[in-house]
Amino acid sequence: MEVMVFNSFDFFCFLAVIGLAYGVVKVEWRWYLLLLFSLAFFASFGIKGFAFALFTTASVFFCALGIFKAEESGKEKLKKTLLAIGILSNFGILAVLKYFNFFAAGAASLIGKAFEPLQMIVPLGISFYTFQMMGYLIDVHRGIIEPQRNFLKLLLFATYFPQMIDGPISRYADVALTLYQPKNVEYGRCRNALILFAWGLFKKICVADNIKVYVDLIFNNYQGYKGFLILTGGIAYAIYIYADFSGCIDMARGVSSYFGIELKNNFERPYFATSVEDFWRKWHITLSSWFRDYLFYPLQRTTWLRRMGQRFKERGNKKAARAVPTIIATMIVWITTGLWHGANMTFIVWGLYYGLFMTLGIIKNVYFKKKADVKSNKESHRANKLLNILKTFFVVCVGYIIFNSATLSDAWNMFVNMLDIPHFFQISKIFQAGVSFYKQVGAIVYFIITIVSTSVLILYDSLEECGVDVMAWIKKRGTAAKYILAVLSVMLLLFMMNRSSGDFTYMQF
Amino acid sequence: MERKEILAKITEIAKDVFDNDEVELTEASTAADVDEWDSLTHFSLIGDIEDEFGIRFTLAEISGSKNVGELIDALIKHVSGK
Secondary structure: OOOOOOOOHHHHHHHHHHHHHHHHOOHHHHHHHHHHHHHHHHHOOOHHHHHHHHHHHHHHHHHHHHHHHHHHOOOHHHHHHHHHHHHHHHHHHHHHHHHHHHHHHHHHHHOOOOOOOOOOOOOOOHHHHHHHHHHHHHHHHHOOOOOOOOHHHHHHHHHOHHHOOOOOOOOHHHHHHHHHOOOOOOHHHHHHHHHHHHHHHHHHHHHHHHHHHHHHHHHHOHHHOOOHHHHHHHHHHHHHHHHHHHHHHHHHHHHHHHOOOOOOOOOOOHHHOOOHHHHHHHOOHHHHHHHHHHHHHHHHOOHHHHHHHHHHHHOOOHHHHHHHHHHHHHHHHHHHHHHHOOOOHHHHHHHHHHHHHHHHHHHHHHHHOOHHHHOOOHHHHHHHHHHHHHHHHHHHHHHHHHHHOOOHHHHHHHHHHHOOHHHOOOHHHHHHHHHHHHHHOOOHHHHHHHHHHHHHHHHHHHHHHOOOOHHHHHHOOOHHHHHHHHHHHHHHHHHHHOOOOOOOHHHHO | OOHHHHHHHHHHHHHHHHOOOOOOOOOOOOHHHOOOOOHHHHHHHHHHHHHHHOOOOOHHHHHHOOOHHHHHHHHHHHHHHO
């Protein structure tokens, strides 16, 4: 079966067909067209996986309607039961498909028995659409939205093709209005959609795919590298995963914007974050806000954590009353976030790693926050900002070493090699790694494209961070300059498309 | 209980939670207006208000209230519904 990722010519053909059809079909029929093409897109990744998406939609559809009716008739218990059925059955499927082999193998090794992993189908985008649909169900339960009464419309919300590869995880309240009442095709919006799509494609095929060569070079041969070179592996992975993931999201947003359906941006220049907490407000925003609203907040409100806080308060320990329950909820959220990325100890430890930093942040906030910190003057704020950005980026890069290692022992060995201080800067090895990268990336032209494209991406984000609207600046240039830029961009993208391009990393999550 | 009294009570609780006697809340106040009001102290504030008034907000009210005034609206709804 042909896999139709966004950076493939097959997908471009798919887009051309739906783009044309969308323009000629009557407005009231357009959402049917989106559904039809979404199902076709899903089917291109395997029809069996589609059965799971159908089950999720059907179960959520009926549970949500049931919850709404139970609310109207004041049956609080039934409401809770239906919510529990919807959540447990869908997270149950996700747990079995994604985690059964991992936990069963762990349990088998504990009791000293051999375990043959089961062959599982993991449907396209299951982690994304399951979370999205659970958000929908919980929102209906909370009374924030009314349930969708048309099954096919809910199926479109669950399987809308632009968000099937890497998300974003949408909220029903944000997209429902435009999803079912698509707008007319307008020149201005189409142009912006195309620019966004091309920018995402540029990030993917000019930056991510090439930087990945360096990432693999370091991570697959880390035994031969020490100190700074290992760190550059983490830094390269940071650039790679950002270009890969945000590139895919830009393409998804671009395609969706063509239909007049605006998807949430998942990134807000995350590597300019000034703290780990700030990073997670700017990285994979739709996932972190999902965990905040649907796991962290409800956990904070559970009776056992509230009682724990109250007990601390009764003993006169107000600070512990604030800190301890929050730390417990935070650790649960971060272990779950790690697990969301996949069934591997590296992801769990990576989650714990961030949980630990968040915990340190909470402790600092509760026990060491001085009023002077809050009202620090602007000058010292500016002076500290760059340092805080660098510190946060370092923490993130070290985290990526855990995240991208095949096993925990690989991650550990990489850290041991990284901390080999006497050999931290081995000029000959650094030169050797540079030459290996140059050779593996293919040719001088690819090497130059990698360096220039990565610089362009960094420059773009830096300018945006400084408040410069780069797109507005480009739009103000003369027509000739804009055409030259457009032609050069298309030529570059077509040239790079000819290389075999990789899948998106977040697809596997 | 009148809105003014509720606001005064919430202000008192906020001073305690934020550990800052200078905090003065109005119905238009939001988390952005008070330096110490972050996601961490937010739940302490909500929890203490709930204990004081013997009610329980829904999560939609906690995350959906745009300012103190809207929180008071929700509070009055719960108090009168008891």
